Amino acid sequence: DFHFFISDSQLDSTIIGKKPSIAYHWGWLPNRFLHPSFPEWATPRLEAMSRCTRVLVPSPMTHEQLCCFGVDSSACIAGVDARTLASGEDVGQKRQVMFIGRFDAEYKNLELLIQAMSMLDPSPQLLVVGPGDPNRWLGLCNSLGVSAAFAQLTDQEKVAELRASSCLIHPSEYEGFGLPPLEAMVVGTPVLAFSTPHM
Secondary structure: OOEEEOOHHHOOOOOEOOEOEEEEOOOOOHHHHHOOOHHHHHHHHHHHHHOOOEEEEOOHHHHHHHHHOOOOOEEOOOOOOHHHHHOOOOOOOOOEEEEEOOOOOHHHOHHHHHHHHOOOOOOOEEEEEOOOOOHHHHHHHHHHOOOEEEEOOOHHHHHHHHHHOOEEEEOOOOOOOOHHHHHHHHOOOOEEEOOOOOO
């Protein structure tokens, strides 16, 4: 029996240490370090994590981030399920580009992608796959003349659409796992992504 904290925002210092405690830390956006309140905001979280039995992180970069703050951690790196990627019906080639991820998170930069798509003439169809409310983005697409569809697909449907797309565009400036580019590369779909390092 143990406590599992899914993120540093869930840490509860009152119960850490009463049972084995495992904390999962996704990492902090780079702009967090530049905020004046960072020391006051981060100190109690770092202290709580340092008292946990184990701290897990999704990448070597996040591991290094915590090491800089004196907190030991173990990288738990996600893999790609090749069985899922090998399955799925082939829907044929489409003139579309694809975005996969939570499009309600600003750091995913969907707005930047839509603006870039509006500069292409003719612009391919944009297929956005993931959770979130599409209304804001549909309004932006309509105002900029970008043809877009938003969908929540099964894994098999996602793989089929990924295979059919001209490319996956991944403009996110921060990731925990960052699996969509890996999935695209496994099925042979080109990936366009920022050259900035992900967490």
